Structure formats: structure tokens, C-alpha cells
Amino acid sequence: MPKYDYLIVGSGLFGATFAYKAKQSGKKVLVIDKRNHLGGNVYCENVEGINVHKYGAHIFHTNNKQVWDFVNSIVEFNRYTNSPVANYKGKLFNLPFNMNTFYQMWGVTTPAEAQAKIDEQKTEAVAALNGRDPANLEEQALTLVGKDIFEKLIKEYTEKQWGRNCKDLPAFIIKRLPVRMTFDNNYFNDRFQGIPIGGYNKLIEGLLAGVECHTGIDFFVEYKDRWHDIADKLVYTGAIDEYFGYSLGKLDWRTVSFKTRVVDTPNFQGNAVVNYTSHDKPYTRIIEHKHFEMFGQSVYECPKTVISEEYSTEYKDGMEPYYPVNTSRNNQLAEKYRDLASSEKNVLFGGRLGQYKYFDMAPIIEQVLNIKDF
Structure with a gap:
């Protein structure tokens, strides 16, 4: 038995x-x-x-x-509360896409102004499709948020994540791209x-x-x-x-590797998650772990910090499969x-x-x- x-x-x-x-x-x-x-x-x-x-x-x-x-x-x-920040070539943008992002991107201060800017860019992308459905991630993203947000906050970050050109990725990956007309940096709706x-x-x-x-x-x-x-x-x-x-x-996977180090400062980047959305940085994001559990003054009561650079790569035998x-x-x-x-x-x-x-x-x-x- x-x-x-x-x-x-x-x-x-x-x-x-x-x-x-x-x-x-x-x-x-x-x-x-x-x-x-x-x-x-x-x-x-x-x-x-x-x-x-x-x-x-x-x-x-x-x-x-x-x-x-x-x-x-x-x-x-x-x-x-998860409130990531995007770093595009040294310029910072709040995520998910919300009024803070649109102000940082275009200087707009009202939802109406932000929507008008997005609609203007979406219209160009939809017209370019000439009546057909988006065939890939790039076309899908352009019809949802337009050129500026796509090129600065989506395109290169996604290509680093998946190791593929956005034109070679399926449209459904980005079908439900969140766009908020409020000043709300909380990434999740839950x-x-x-x-x-x-x-x-x-x-x-x-x-x-x-x-x-x-x-x-x-x-x-x-x-x-x-x-x-x-x-x-x-x-x-x-x-x-x-x-x-x-x-x-064999099924294909993406995997992730990390370069983790102790930094002799109590506060390295001021946020748990900072995404690096351009190709000039090889990593997709930097995680500063203490911000998950330490808030306010307690951040400075711990004199050092630990950060992890995150690299997305194609899976090979012996690696840990992730996605x-x-x-x-x-x-x-x-x-x-x-x-x-x-x-x-x-x-x-x-x-x-x-x-x-x-x-x-x-x-x-x-x-x-x-x-x-x-």
C-alpha cells in the first residue's frame, strides 16, 4: 500500500x-x-x-x-501598493498610463486634453490599417494609445521582454492596455x-x-x-x-536572470519597481526590495539597500522557465x-x-x- x-x-x-x-x-x-x-x-x-x-x-x-x-x-x-515608474532615457513616467503619465508626456492637465491627444494619435494609426484588424502588437498598441506612448513606454521594453520585434508579436498580448483619465498610479485595479x-x-x-x-x-x-x-x-x-x-x-519559454547587489545607501531609487523602457539599458527593470515592506522613515532606519537588475532572455536547457x-x-x-x-x-x-x-x-x-x- x-x-x-x-x-x-x-x-x-x-x-x-x-x-x-x-x-x-x-x-x-x-x-x-x-x-x-x-x-x-x-x-x-x-x-x-x-x-x-x-x-x-x-x-x-x-x-x-x-x-x-x-x-x-x-x-x-x-x-x-504597486506604483511602478518608467525610465525612458533618463525621463520618468508614472505607470500605468494615467493623467500623471500624460502630463509628463505632453504637459496636458485635464482629461479632455489628454483624450484629445490620444485620439489624435490613434486616428492616424487606425487610418493606416485601412479597415483591417491590427495584425501584431505594434499595430494594436498604436491603435490604443498612439505613437508617443508606444515608442517611449511600450516598444523597446516589450522587445527586451520577449526578445522579438513588436511586429512579430501577436496583437492579443496588449489587447487590454489600461488607460486611466485620473491621477492614479496604482498599477492594479484589484x-x-x-x-x-x-x-x-x-x-x-x-x-x-x-x-x-x-x-x-x-x-x-x-x-x-x-x-x-x-x-x-x-x-x-x-x-x-x-x-x-x-x-x-519542446515548448518555448522566456526566462529571467538577475544581478543582485547590496548598495551602501538607504534609498537607491525611491520606488520598488522602475522599468527601463529603452534599449540603451540591457535590463528591463530594477527592483529595490526594501520598498515592498519598508515605508516612510523605516526606509532610512535600514542603512543599506538591495537592488536587482532584471534581464529577460530566451530559455535554454538548465535555466528556470518563467513565461x-x-x-x-x-x-x-x-x-x-x-x-x-x-x-x-x-x-x-x-x-x-x-x-x-x-x-x-x-x-x-x-x-x-x-x-x-x-
């Missing part, structure tokens, strides 16, 4: 939340992770008293009160937003409290062919194509893998890698909370 009800591969938010719910239901669970720590990409390292988001900035946001209440039942979240007090490790530790966990374990080396002897069911949160031995071909690449080829291939996955008996595929879909954190937790039978 198997020793466990569930073997969970991966201790990110899907795996950790599933383990928590399964344990609550009286199930015996084993969690394994190939990394030397728990938490997947939300893992934090404490450096100089600062919780450093080792795998990039993670900002929790949701409109779902059930999800918000759930995570706050594990650890209290703070009041952090009602609830914040960072766990004490960092994301507190959330993961709370979810996995009392659960047997082992790190540094490669599922494919140690368990793939014998997991049925270990557990009744498998929860797999790794890459879906890897699970099937790449039998249909699905939503080309038609990848979407069709992923659907074929999902069909295979649906036929796997007693196996649940979860998370961004296991489903080959981009998810924010809250929808991942919501997926698990909506599972009725553990």
Missing part, C-alpha cells in the same frame, strides 16, 4: 496551497522540490535585514475576498493588494506547516517511474512537456500536451508550468480553493 495520499512535485503556491488543503482534509502528503528551498518563485532571501525576492518581484493582488481572507489567515499582509509581513517565506511556511517536505529532490531521477508505490495520487507542478519526455516537442511564449505554435502544442495530461490517471497538473499558462498568484490559489474533493 502507498504510504501517502498525495505526492506533490513542487512547493510553489499551487503545490503548497494544495498540500495545506489536503492536510486539512486529513490526507497524508509528501512535498518534494528540486531546488534547495521551498516556495518556488516566491522564495525570499534575507540580505541586510531585507527580504529579497530572489526570483523577481511578486506583488499579491486580487478582487476575490475569499482568496484574500485565506492568505491573511496564514500570514497578515501589509498595505503595499480591491486587495499587499505583501506578506515578513516576506513570502512566511506564507509558504504557514501553508506547509506539519507537511513532510524534502528539497533537492529531482522527481524524474527519483520518483517518475515509481511514484505509484509512494502515493495514491500525484500533483505535478513542473513543466508539462518535460513530464511527457518532450514526446511531442509561456504565446505563439500559435506553442499554443497548439500546449493543447496537445493538455490532452495527454487529461488522460493521466490520478495525476493533477497545476501551476504556470504544469498548465503552460500565465497566472498571477491569486488565481493559482483560487484554483486550489475551488477543488472540492481532496
Whole structure:
């Protein structure tokens, strides 16, 4: 008889939340992770008293009160509000696109003036299409916000992110570009937003409290062919194509690398997130981690700071996959893998890698909370 009800591969938010719910239901669970720590990409390292988001900035946001209440039942979240700044060749612009942005871009001071400027530039872009739908990201963006915003705040940043010309990227990537005619720098529209007090490790530790966990374990080396002897069911949160031995071909991913360093100043850039939207900087953004959890005078009570330059690159074997690449080829291939996955008996595929879909954190937790039978 198997020793466990569930073997969970991966201790990110899907795996950790599933383990928590399964344990609550009286199930015996084993969690394994190939990394030397728990938490997947939300893992934090404490450096100089600062919780450093080792795998990039993670900002929790949701409109779902059930999800918000759930995570706050594990650890209290703070009041952090994501208000990124864009740096284009030394000039600063507020994000998302709002009245502050339009004032900085054109000097306009009223919504009517801003809308007139956008409409003027959109009209030119729509006319150039000559009645057809936008065929790529560049055409789509130009018809939404016009030339100035596209060229300074979208074009080069997006090309750095995806490693492709905007004319070679699908239009749907930017279909819902937010434009606000208010002076509002809050990036998200969601009602609830914040960072766990004490960092994301507190959330993961709370979810996995009392659960047997082992790190540094490669599922494919140690368990793939014998997991049925270990557990009744498998929860797999790794890459879906890897699970099937790449039998249909490899899916494409984008990945991110970081150059993180301690800076001998209490306040490097005055904001947690600054996007660099031109090609003259090779990184896409700089994260200053202390601003996620330190506010006001407390920023200066910590004499040093930690910053991470973020570089977006094409995935190669041995790297950490981050973002699905939503080309038609990848979407069709992923659907074929999902069909295979649906036929796997007693196996649940979860998370961004296991489903080959981009998810924010809250929808991942919501997926698990909506599972009725553990």
C-alpha cells in the first residue's frame, strides 16, 4: 500500500496551497522540490535585514475576498501598493498610463486634453490599417494609445521582454492596455493588494506547516517511474512537456536572470519597481526590495539597500522557465500536451508550468480553493 495520499512535485503556491488543503482534509502528503528551498518563485532571501525576492518581484493582488481572507489567515499582509515608474532615457513616467503619465508626456492637465491627444494619435494609426484588424502588437498598441506612448513606454521594453520585434508579436498580448483619465498610479485595479509581513517565506511556511517536505529532490531521477508505490495520487507542478519526455516537442519559454547587489545607501531609487523602457539599458527593470515592506522613515532606519537588475532572455536547457511564449505554435502544442495530461490517471497538473499558462498568484490559489474533493 502507498504510504501517502498525495505526492506533490513542487512547493510553489499551487503545490503548497494544495498540500495545506489536503492536510486539512486529513490526507497524508509528501512535498518534494528540486531546488534547495521551498516556495518556488516566491522564495525570499534575507540580505541586510531585507527580504529579497530572489526570483523577481511578486506583488499579491486580487478582487476575490475569499482568496484574500485565506492568505491573511496564514500570514497578515501589509498595505503595499504597486506604483511602478518608467525610465525612458533618463525621463520618468508614472505607470500605468494615467493623467500623471500624460502630463509628463505632453504637459496636458485635464482629461479632455489628454483624450484629445490620444485620439489624435490613434486616428492616424487606425487610418493606416485601412479597415483591417491590427495584425501584431505594434499595430494594436498604436491603435490604443498612439505613437508617443508606444515608442517611449511600450516598444523597446516589450522587445527586451520577449526578445522579438513588436511586429512579430501577436496583437492579443496588449489587447487590454489600461488607460486611466485620473491621477492614479496604482498599477492594479484589484480591491486587495499587499505583501506578506515578513516576506513570502512566511506564507509558504504557514501553508506547509506539519507537511513532510524534502528539497533537492529531482522527481524524474527519483520518483517518475515509481511514484505509484509512494502515493495514491500525484500533483505535478513542473513543466508539462518535460513530464511527457518532450514526446511531442519542446515548448518555448522566456526566462529571467538577475544581478543582485547590496548598495551602501538607504534609498537607491525611491520606488520598488522602475522599468527601463529603452534599449540603451540591457535590463528591463530594477527592483529595490526594501520598498515592498519598508515605508516612510523605516526606509532610512535600514542603512543599506538591495537592488536587482532584471534581464529577460530566451530559455535554454538548465535555466528556470518563467513565461509561456504565446505563439500559435506553442499554443497548439500546449493543447496537445493538455490532452495527454487529461488522460493521466490520478495525476493533477497545476501551476504556470504544469498548465503552460500565465497566472498571477491569486488565481493559482483560487484554483486550489475551488477543488472540492481532496
